[in-house]
Amino acid sequence: MVRPPDRVSGPPRTWDWILAADPGLGHLQNGWRTLLGMVTGLAAGYGTGQALGVPAMLGLMVGGMLGLMSGFAVSENTARRTARSMLYLPVPYAASLALGAWLAPHRGLELVLIGAALTATFLLVRLGPLGLLTGMMLFNGLLVTMIVPIPTALLGKLALIALAAAVGILAVRLLLARPTPREDLLRTQRAFVVHTRAVVDAAAAALEPGARPERALRRMDRALQRVNVTTLTIDGRLAEPEMAADPEAAELLHQHLFDAEVALDGLGRAVRGLAGRPGVPGPLREALVVALRIARDAHLGRVGALHPAADVVRHEARTGTADAEAAARALRAAELLDALADSLARWLELGRSTPRAAGRVPFHPTVVLERGLPAGSGPAAQELVDRKGGSGWRRAVPVLRVPLQVGVAAAVVIPVADAVSGHRFYWGLIGLMIVSFGTNTTHEKLRKFAHRMVGTVIGAVLGILTARLLAHIGGRAHVWWMLAVIVACIALGAWGMQRKYAYWVIGLVVALCQMYAFETPMSGMDGLLALRLGENALGFAIGTAAAALIIPVSTRGVRLEAVRGWRQALAELAEQVAERWREPEAPVRLRGSARAVDAALFRAQAVARPLVRMPSGLASRRDLGLGLAASATRHAKRLATAADVDVQLSPRVRAEVGRIAGRLAESLREVDAPWHRIAPAARALAADPDAARLAVALDELAALDDTLARLAESRGRPLEDDPATAPVRPRARARGILVRGEVRCAEHPDGCAGWVTVVDERGRRRARVRMCAGRFTLSGLAPGGCTLVVSGAQHPPRAEFLLVRGGPGSEQHLRMRL
Known part of the structure; x- marks a missing residue:
């Protein structure tokens, strides 16, 4: 990966509002592609038609339809795939034109065929982009023959017109709208910078002396929402091979942006607590405003200027006349300004040279994009449909x-x-x-x-x-x-x-x-x-x-599935936290797991979007539940950053933190059982000197439990205290068999990188984990036969039969050689 150029990290520019409204310029590119396709398709259709002696209306219709569909249906992110799709378009299009022309005298068959073509489109979409193009062009070709009668004698010439239009559109697109995925990512990163500046600008406005903070705080909340969507989009773009050929560097970029977003969100909450508060003296308020203005206007390549400003805020908070709560919030704001500066500096440093320390594990995508934006109801609906199989x-x-x-x-x-x-x-x-x-x-x-x-x-x-x-x-x-x-x-x-x-x-x-x-x-x-x-x-x-x-598939069912997916993502994060603390060298991605929680919340919010928006003050029970879920997600993201520390724990503390996180994961998965409160035990452990390095993480874990307990109680689940002495059985040992494996090959004696997928006898995926240095761990497997598929960029997929033996709580070891 390369260093983000000055146009990403530079000071505010007049055209930043365009990127703020359209991160990555995906909407603008869609319009530009359509404009080029229509103009070139119409010109090629008219010119080629005149040269071949085809009526002008037919030439314009054939070329124009091809140009329109190229703008909508061909949006590949490499030149090779764009050329493949564009040159394929005339094939089904010419075939459907011929079929429609031959069936024109038989109206009944024609009506049946166009209905079948539309049905086939939704079947062929399962085959990928070329399947979708085939179905769409078959339908549109038949539609053209019904709008304009086409003589069969002109079919060969119309096929040539379609081919000429496709070649012309391809040439123009490669010249004026060439796919540039790396540039798209850089523009999206610039949008993150723009929204970050909008957040701090609104925060500074809320703290201005004599200002009415309500409007500025609402503006800050909207900017924070846009920051979240932009970081989700960046994570989704990092999953594309063209974006990040180096998975370790991609993981580090993901981590630094995640930390910056968490710091920015915490800064917004600190400012909200200070805005309009009477106990904030003028010098402290002025120091905060100056620091925020510096953050807004600074060149991100020189964010070191934020540290002296944060020091001034700390000095005023400790020596001024502010009350204890205002001083604590100001100190928290200064700490978050430092964290924001450090995260942004590391983000910019990434790529100037090969990272000295690679990510703990390679990047693994957790965000799915649809049309360039984080996916909404699609994954939840598909999961619900798959359950019907x-x-x-x-x-x-x-x-x-x-x-x-x-x-x-x-x-x-x-x-x-x-x-x-x-x-x-x-x-x-x-x-x-x-x-x-x-x-x-x-x-x-x-x-x-x-x-x-x-x-x-x-x-x-x-x-x-x-x-x-x-x-x-x-x-x-x-x-x-x-x-x-x-x-x-x-x-x-x-x-x-x-x-x-x-x-x-x-x-x-x-x-x-x-x-x-x-x-x-x-x-x-x-x-x-x-x-x-x-x-x-x-x-x-x-x-x-x-x-x-x-x-x-009912709206309610999709909504419940999206909420279930959010709970599962939270449970996986809790299990990852327990694993991180029990085994410091374990290949876990806490920030990646927290980002999965974030993406799951985005899907749940998209599904729960009401058909008619209610006026302010008339929030429904569903809205209150989403509010609690959003608060829990914020705590989960802060937990991920606070828990990802290298610390040596005593066996007693290690066992206790694993027990607490494991109990939280159990409560999240067992929706029919009472909610077991772990907040008291987490706060008690945070006060233990042996767990001092984990105090912040344990406080966030307790706050997460408090929020989830309120959410569970609002859904009718009884709450139960979890005594510190209560035995907790780890979920993997209580519910299935643990399989630890190792994969080796002659080319990579230290272990291969890739993925391990478990497929049951019905062809359904049961588990998928990442290999790190050739090692992997599969938990919760049921006894019986299954297929183990090992795949990666360095090897073709390899499938082997695996017989899982033993009972619940047992372990099985596996060695594979490629």
Whole structure:
């Protein structure tokens, strides 16, 4: 990895607001790709069509559709994969054009085929990007043949037009929009810097003498939320091979950014406690404001200026007239300013030379990205669907669920829409396709439906006004102005799509109004657009009903699954903390486990997002639960940083800290049992001189237990004290068999790096752990046969049968040679 350049760490710049609104510029790149694709596709379609003697409308339609789909469906992050996808697009597209042209005289078969093509799209998506491209181009090719009749004699020439458009779009994209994943990561890092400065700026404003802090604190909270999303995005980008070829360096970058975020969050909480407090004297308040202003304006390559400012804050807090609580909060703020400066300095130092000390373990991704942002309800919904699988025919449920829903809905939508509008029946089918793509719950489908309806109404008003203005331009100039408006509106809509789906709908409808104006009088535009809106609504309604009736996945079920995933992530963190303290040399990633908790909370919040936002002061029980979960996640992240210390513990203290963390993990996993309080034991141990190095971590562990106990009590779980003498059986020994293994090969005598995956006899993954120096540990395995798969960048995957023997609590040792 290379050193972050000055544009990442440099002082504030005027264009930083763009990165603040769009970290990594993913939205802007989407709009730019669509603009280039549309312009090049239309130009190539028109020029090649004229050279081959194809009517201009056909050439524009074939090239334009290819340009539109290239902007949406081809977003690979390497030039090689971009070229592969772009050159593949004409293949299914030309085949579907030929099939549609041959079936044009047989309307019944044509209707059946387009419904089957839409169904196949949701089946082929399981095959990866090329599968999705195949399904989408088959559907769009058939759609083109239904909109514009295509003579079979022109099929060969149209295939050449499609190929020319694909080659032209590829050349333009490689020249003007070449994939640059490393640059995307640097821009996202710059967004982190921008949001960090926004946090400290708002914090300084809240402490200004005579200021009303409420507004500044709300601004600080919003900036902290954006910091969290940005760090999640960076962690997700680090998982891509193109981002970090060195996994140890990636792990260190992850750690330093994690520490900076934790310090920033703690700084915000300290400022919240000081803002508006009457016991803060003027000199102390001024010292805090000056320190925060320095943090905001400093070049991050010279963050050493923060340390003297923090010293001034400490001096004023210790020698001034502030009350004890205000002084303690100010001292905490100074400590966090030092921690923030150190974390940022280490982040910048990373990559200037080879790290002297590699990460304890290589980087392991814990954040999943969807369209460049942290995943929302998708992973939880998929996990819930996978649980519906099983033996026999149930194995096909996760694969066939959505295609079956879409196929049944299409069988209803097509005849109804055909009866309503005849040759414009595809409007209903498009509504079905839209409601089925990218939505996992009924709430998401209804929210997308609302965006579609509102966007269509606004776009219709703007589109009709634009068409009336363009109608005053005569001759060929009218055509060129119309094409310019169409391309501009679609590009702007693509830019805003990931922000709000309604923005894309507005741009699309404005563009379509210009096309409809060719064949529809202005007096009939209102009725035509109302019909389009109604058929879209028909597709949405039938698609939502099919999803609710055929192998349904309820919003409540997805929400509960997301919460379960959050609890499991917390339990794994508690177990990692216990392992870290019991075996200081164990290959654990506490910050990575805490980031997994953070990502799980983000998913739970996305699923729990209400369909209608309630006014302030009317928070529901679900909102209160999410608030407690967010507070618990903050404690978990601070616990991860505080617990990751090298310390020699006495056997008594080591056993006790392992017992306490293990009991917390048990309470998190056993949701039907009483919640066993470990906070008293943790605080008692924090006061023990033998555990002085762990005092901060034990306090955070106690605070985490307090918050989780409140959450458990709000859900009706009884609370029970956990006596310090109560025996606690480790979860791995009580519930399964422990397998310790070692992997060696001739090329790596000190041990191989990679992953070990356990697959049961039904093909389901039961465990996956990282190998460190060729060693791995699998816990909680059940007796019986399974398949052990060893994989890594240095070796092809190797599968071996493993017979797990013994009873609960037993250990088994395994040696493998590659």
